Amino acid sequence: MNISIQGVHMDLTDAIKQHAQDKMQGLEKFLKNPDAVECAIEVGKTSAHHQKGPIYFCEVHLVIPGEENIRAREVTQDLYVSIDIVRKELQRQLVDAKEKRIERERQNKG
Numbered sequence: 001m002n003i004s005i006q007g008v009h010m011d012l013t014d015a016i017k018q019h020a021q022d023k024m025q026g027l028e029k030f031l032k033n034p035d036a037v038e039c040a041i042e043v044g045k046t047s048a049h050h051q052k053g054p055i056y057f058c059e060v061h062l063v064i065p066g067e068e069n070i071r072a073r074e075v076t077q078d079l080y081v082s083i084d085i086v087r088k089e090l091q092r093q094l095v096d097a098k099e100k101r102i103e104r105e106r107q108n109k110g
Helices: 014-030 079-109
Strands: 002-008 038-045 056-063 070-076
Touching (some): 038 079, 070 079
Antiparallel strands (some): 056 070
């Protein structure tokens, strides 16, 4: 999986980059051809001028050749929690897409 990561309204630390990459690489087992998938991760603060403490977001776009693109976004008060929740949502969407693909193939054969 080709992973790119971008920070918004904040500097990306090596720890943040590593955490995001590790979480997204864990999705490879749900992909038919992980080497062809583009994964764009955007993490950061929702605003540079937030009044009551930092609010962090994580947004990920998976571009899967021959299939629908998958997207998930989460906003929480902890950036790592946002990344973890997005990973779970992407996994759910990938499993749903796989089940639909299997069902379509089954209908086409029968």
